[in-house]
Amino acid sequence: MWSVGEYFVLKQIFDPNTFILAKIFMLVWVTIWTVAGLFVMFFILWQILGFEIIIVTHQGIRIEKTVLGIGSKNNYDIGSIKDLMFNDNPTPEVRKGKYQPGFVKNSGGKIKFSFGTETIQFGNNINREEAEFLFDKIKRSAILKRENFNT
Numbered sequence: 001m002w003s004v005g006e007y008f009v010l011k012q013i014f015d016p017n018t019f020i021l022a023k024i025f026m027l028v029w030v031t032i033w034t035v036a037g038l039f040v041m042f043f044i045l046w047q048i049l050g051f052e053i054i055i056v057t058h059q060g061i062r063i064e065k066t067v068l069g070i071g072s073k074n075n076y077d078i079g080s081i082k083d084l085m086f087n088d089n090p091t092p093e094v095r096k097g098k099y100q101p102g103f104v105k106n107s108g109g110k111i112k113f114s115f116g117t118e119t120i121q122f123g124n125n126i127n128r129e130e131a132e133f134l135f136d137k138i139k140r141s142a143i144l145k146r147e148n149f150n151t
Contacts, residue, residue, distance in 0.1 A: 002033075002037045002040070002041075003037075005030075005033055006030055006033060006034060006037075009026045009029060009030045009033070010030060012026055013026050013027060013030070042067065045067045045068070046067050049067055049068060050065070050066070050067045050071075051064070051065070051066055051067075052064070052065050052122060052123070052124070052125065053065075053066070054122060054123070054134070056138055056141055056143055056144070057143065058078065058143055059075075059077065059078060060075060060076045060077045060078040060079075060080075060081060061075075061076045061078075061081060061113075062074070062075050062076070063076070063120070063122050074120075076113075076115050076120060078143075078144065078145075078148065080115055080116060081113050081114075081115060081144070081148045082113065082114040082115075082147070082148065083112075083113055083114045083149070083150040084111070084112075084113040084138070084139075084144065084148050084149045084150065085111070085112060085113070085135075085149065085150040086110065086111060086131060086132060086135045087109060087110050087111055087112040087121060087123075087131075109121030109122040109123045109124040110122075110123040110124070110126055110128065110130075110131030110134075110135075111123045111131055111134065111135050111138075113148070
């Protein structure tokens with residue numbers, strides 16, 4: 001469906017009878033429409049095939065948010081992780097007044113920690129019981145130290 005708009009606009013752009021100003025407008029429009037379509041397609045793929053993988057090692061925490069292997073992979077050094085805690089009220093970080101979907105770095109999550117000046121949140125698509133289980137596993141792993149947790 002999305003491509004129908006692109007088809008008709010591109011047809012008009014390449015029509016020799018279309019005025020130049022109309023062609024410029026349609027070229028800008030089809031560019032924005034295509035970028036928006038790619039974003040929507042990625043968002044749908046995230047909902048169907050997206051993964052948030054949390055890896056806790058002796059070096060720190062790695063959070064991967066990927067769709068078909070494409071996405072963000074962030075490492076957080078264990079010495080800089082502070083106030084790791086269960087997040088009772090997960091809220092997406094709002095940037096410029098816009099909601100951040102789940103595949104964005106700080107899009108809300110059931111577990112959070114401080115990393116320098118940032119608050120990192122993860123586990124945004126799990127329920128409370130799963131989050132408590134994951135938090136308990138991290139806490140009992142003996143990898144993170146007492147100073148990494150909110151006491």
